[in-house]
Amino acid sequence: MSLTVHPGYFDAPVAQTDPLIAEAIAHELQRQQEVIELIASENIVSRAVLEVQGSILTNKTVEGYPGKRYHAGAAHVDAVERAAIERACQLFGCRFANVQPHSGSQANHAVLHAVAQPGETILAMDLNAGGHLSHGAAANFSGRWFQVVNYGVQPDTGLIDYDQVIDLARRHRPKLVIAGGSAYARALDFEAFRRAADAAGARLLVDMAHFAGLVAGGAHADPFPHADIVTTTTYKSLRGPRGAIVLWNDEALTKPINNAVFPGLQGTPFLHIVAGKAVALGEALRPEFKAHAAAVLANARALAARLQQHGYHLLGGGTDTPLMLVDLRPQGLTGAPAAHSLERAGLISNANPIPSDTADLKVMSGLRFGVSGSTTRGFGTAEFEQVGDWVAQVLAGLAANPQDNTAAEAAVAEQVRAMTRRFPIYGG
Ligand SMILES: *Cc1c(COP(=O)(O)O)cnc(C)c1O
Numbered sequence: 012m013s014l015t016v017h018p019g020y021f022d023a024p025v026a027q028t029d030p031l032i033a034e035a036i037a038h039e040l041q042r043q044q045e046v047i048e049l050i051a052s053e054n055i056v057s058r059a060v061l062e063v064q065g066s067i068l069t070n071k072t073v074e075g076y077p078g079k080r081y082h083a084g085a086a087h088v089d090a091v092e093r094a095a096i097e098r099a100c101q102l103f104g105c106r107f108a109n110v111q112p113h114s115g116s117q118a119n120h121a122v123l124h125a126v127a128q129p130g131e132t133i134l135a136m137d138l139n140a141g142g143h144l145s146h147g148a149a150a151n152f153s154g155r156w157f158q159v160v161n162y163g164v165q166p167d168t169g170l171i172d173y174d175q176v177i178d179l180a181r182r183h184r185p186k187l188v189i190a191g192g193s194a195y196a197r198a199l200d201f202e203a204f205r206r207a208a209d210a211a212g213a214r215l216l217v218d219m220a221h222f223a224g225l226v227a228g229g230a231h232a233d234p235f236p237h238a239d240i241v242t243t244t245t246y247k248s249l250r251g252p253r254g255a256i257v258l259w260n261d262e263a264l265t266k267p268i269n270n271a272v273f274p275g276l277q278g279t280p281f282l283h284i285v286a287g288k289a290v291a292l293g294e295a296l297r298p299e300f301k302a303h304a305a306a307v308l309a310n311a312r313a314l315a316a317r318l319q320q321h322g323y324h325l326l327g328g329g330t331d332t333p334l335m336l337v338d339l340r341p342q343g344l345t346g347a348p349a350a351h352s353l354e355r356a357g358l359i360s361n362a363n364p365i366p367s368d369t370a371d372l373k374v375m376s377g378l379r380f381g382v383s384g385s386t387t388r389g390f391g392t393a394e395f396e397q398v399g400d401w402v403a404q405v406l407a408g409l410a411a412n413p414q415d416n417t418a419a420e421a422a423v424a425e426q427v428r429a430m431t432r433r434f435p436i437y438g439g
Pocket of ligand 1: 191
């Protein structure tokens, strides 16, 4: 027995060895069980995905790619990473995948690194219009190292103006056009983006982080063959571990992309997370995932329609994805206080800027809702219509009593708790 480790090192549960952390996790489990999760970037993973992330794969270090590692003893993790790559390619109908990016931002940075030189131009959606930080926002490395030209959305419709995208591509000749964002609810016109990229001789990146699960389940148009490269996080609608993947078809991109991920941006991959990606991608290949994707879309549309019936303005007029963005200005509300009041009622969302938002950046004028997590839990359209009624009830209370919305919050909280009891997760 090793004398350099404490008793129970190899076998004792964390509840015994580190009660402070164990207790925080126990409380977080209870919170997840008892609230209705509406944060668009979250989901609820399977026991299997949890299990492999907590596995001994965390002990293994490699560099490079399967079959070409710089460390010995890689045979079994090579099998894991190869499975993740094969499943990603099968699921999304493409030839190549890199499953190592630690996050969606790093996947996008790798693509930038692969196809553009610092100082060159990229064309992407404005952060305020629903774009993502890693698409060239001023505060992000991507915005500091590249010349960024932004397209936005039309003020009246909240929809992308594709003539503007094509015109900007023609005038600025970017090396990369990026389609996708984190608060744009409608389907993207991949063909129009392709025309924009072609007009500039650029590569087209589709970042499908929020709707990848729908693509996987056949409930959304496929970004291939229009896109040259597709990135997605694996923890949102794909229902896997935290991290991301990069997908492509053109063999000429293989070296630049793989070299950009490693050694360009990252060192050793998180092999326990790669295993989680493999398991989640395997789950997404199962027939049940098709039903799940269809349910996500139906639920998103049910919640969106119910909020609209209550008089709420949705950017883009509805949704084709798991998410929706609500403009709170007509109700005289702002995002952060609204999200806090909803949280006290057990409804978890996030404040979000809306296009050309003038409110303070810490407050914001919008709320973003997503249905992926609660759909995994088993909610159907009836539950989401009820959720829409509760959101409206809490927000109406807040508009009437900005200082103290306790009555509405408490009334809804009790019903939320009753509903979550009907849809237990992880045994409770
Ligand atoms: C969530 C998201 C990402 C990446 O997020 P990380 O927090 O870096 O994992 C990238 N692009 C889009 C469009 C996203 O929504």
